[in-house]
Amino acid sequence: MVAEHVQSAPIVVASNRGPVSYRLGADGSLLAGRGGGGLVSGLSAIGHESGAVWVCAALGEGDREASRRAEESGRRLDPADTGGHAVRMLDIPAETFAAAYNGIANSVLWFVHHLLYQTPLEPAFDSAFRTQWAAYEAYNTAFADAIAEEAAEGACVLVQDYHLTLVPGLLRARRPDLRIGHFSHTPWAPPDYYRLLPDDVAEQVLRGILGGDRAGFLTRRWADAFAACCESVLGAEVLREGPGAPAVRFEGRTTRLGVHGLGADAEFLRERAHQPDVEQRMAALRQQIGPDRKVIVRVDRTELSKNIVRGLRAYRRLLEDHPEWHGRVVHVAFAYPSRQDLAVYRAYTAEVERVAGEINEAFGKPGWQPVALHVKDDFARSLAAYRLADVALVNPIRDGMNLVAKEVPVVSDHGCALVLSREAGAAAELGEDALLVNPYDIEATSRALDEALRLDRTDREARTKRLAAAATALPPARWFTDQLTALQRGQERTG
Incomplete structure (x- = not known):
């Protein structure tokens, strides 16, 4: 349950890396450093008055200590450290995080979507992979649980990237009232290459993203590749209507695909x-x-x-x-x-x-x-x-x-x-x-x-x-607000 003094958020952003990082001083004090990048700029565009909260993972010992202290005092980080953003930083066990982040996100999903495997030798999905995949599931579950706690009734949730592909589906099971979007910052692999993944894992990732109302991509090419994977792996129906990106219908739900080409600030x-x-x-x-x-x-x-x-x-x-x-x-x-x-x-x-x-x-x-x-x-x-x-x-x-x-x-x-x-x-x-x-x-x-x-x-x-x-046609602030507007309205911005 959400602490009484913490207001539920009408907008939740979830990403592996947040807008702040901490390091421990020699005296045990926490020293905060501001995050950077397009996502930080994008969230800033909606303003603090929106009541948005950002859910991210603790990446190091300083972050973990900041997270532990925040849990004792209302769960969110000190706004003085975060540029005024409301931020919940998750202290996921270090072993779980390492296996999920390095073992799966960066050594499997990244490799698949960027076509990086030397296939005569790799990949080889063995028992070690299964242990890492269980950690990836646990890592995504921690995010889904936290978002479910933070989000207000009917809130809009914007989940970011290949680290969190399972979150939309997990969150849908917990909070069917939410409007959920996922955005992929990487390419998406074509079906033949995507199917290098173990069959159950390939299906689980797609089902995870299809738990959302929208799935966003940087180009039409990546959106089309995702749709083709859904069609090939899941037998989903791809709805191609008009010039915009397609939609995917699967097990009675429709997930609209959108294209938002992030531009320079x-x-x-x-x-x-x-x-x-x-x-x-x-x-x-x-x-x-x-x-x-x-x-x-x-x-x-x-x-x-x-x-x-x-x-x-x-x-x-x-x-x-x-x-x-x-x-x-x-x-x-x-x-x-x-x-x-x-x-x-x-x-x-x-x-x-x-x-x-x-x-x-x-x-x-x-x-x-x-x-x-x-x-x-x-x-x-x-x-x-x-x-x-x-x-x-x-x-x-x-x-x-x-x-x-x-x-x-x-x-x-x-x-x-x-x-x-x-x-x-x-x-x-x-x-x-x-x-x-x-x-x-x-x-x-x-x-x-x-x-x-x-x-x-x-x-x-x-x-x-x-x-x-x-x-500069779609700078970070507009890139973010376009997605949010489309999710709020249940409509797709085509591209």
């Missing part, structure tokens, strides 16, 4: 990109790059799907095929370590560093280092690189959207050509003015880099303006 980016710390990073980068050189920029975490190694190999091919670029171009590559608690990600990060080093050893000469690789996360430096870029390379194997592709044109100082993977969700919106590439084709990517470097300034600037307009 232009106002924030442009203001932040001209702060003093960014200007300082620009000066340092200019010194590292050297005078009068073209700049190819990439900014990624070292996630396997980002395809950084093939991007570096394409750049090497450019230097091999076009010696006229020697000394005249620098590839500024930001590869920020990600998920380093997983061995496969540590190995990938090491491979990125190895290939970058090989390029510098093969082609570098006094006064010119062809690759400037940075592995320490620095948002101000990323923005500085955005402003300096002549070419942005965004070549993921597969990506739900990819905000870097949208952010670079927004803050570019003098126009930037975009070399973009056709497998990024952003290609659906930016493809007309980007140079699209097959992310597996190193030769074609090399040719696209050469073409991008040779674009005349007028063409490049015109493309950049059109790219920026498309990139």
Whole structure:
């Protein structure tokens, strides 16, 4: 039951990561840090007066201690720590969280939707997988229980991403009065690949999402893939009416599918990109790059799907095929370590560093280092690189959207050509003015880099303006409120 002094919420947002994180001070005090990203901006758009509450998981010991203290004093975190948001942070047992988050969400569901498995060797779903799957079920159940406690009668609930695919169905069983939506920030696998999952698990994930009234996706392509999986795996009926995304009818219920292509926050980016710390990073980068050189920029975490190694190999091919670029171009590559608690990600990060080093050893000469690789996360430096870029390379194997592709044109100082993977969700919106590439084709990517470097300034600037307009068409605040409005009205925003 909800404590008497805690008001039930008419709007609930649920996500693995929340808008605040804590660390323990040496004296036992809790030090709060503000969260970031589009979801935080989106929730801010509805205002504190809406009575919304955010349910998230404790990610570390500081978070767990904050959660325990909050449970003793009314269950929600101190609004002074959360930017005024009402936040309930769940202290899920660390072993359960690790198995659900690393074992299933990031090592199974992420791999399936990004088509990352080396199928001669993996996956192999054994007893260890079943133990981890039980943890994933427990983790999703903890969220469903908490949301059921927090939500007011008839409330709207917006569940986020592949970490919480079972929540809509679990919540429907507990609170049939609620309006429930789920949003997938990743791609969705086509049926043949999706069916790598054990049959019961494949069915359980789909049934979980279909427990909601709406299922949202970043592009029509991912929505159609989800519908096809429902049809193939469950035998569900796919309702295709008009130009919008389809709906799925299964066991007497209809779940509407919606498309909401998250855009860049232009106002924030442009203001932040001209702060003093960014200007300082620009000066340092200019010194590292050297005078009068073209700049190819990439900014990624070292996630396997980002395809950084093939991007570096394409750049090497450019230097091999076009010696006229020697000394005249620098590839500024930001590869920020990600998920380093997983061995496969540590190995990938090491491979990125190895290939970058090989390029510098093969082609570098006094006064010119062809690759400037940075592995320490620095948002101000990323923005500085955005402003300096002549070419942005965004070549993921597969990506739900990819905000870097949208952010670079927004803050570019003098126009930037975009070399973009056709497998990024952003290609659906930016493809007309980007140079699209097959992310597996190193030769074609090399040719696209050469073409991008040779674009005349007028063409490049015109493309950049059109790219920026498309990139900001649905900023985070509107992205969020559009979904909420559609859920409240029981209608679908098509896209």
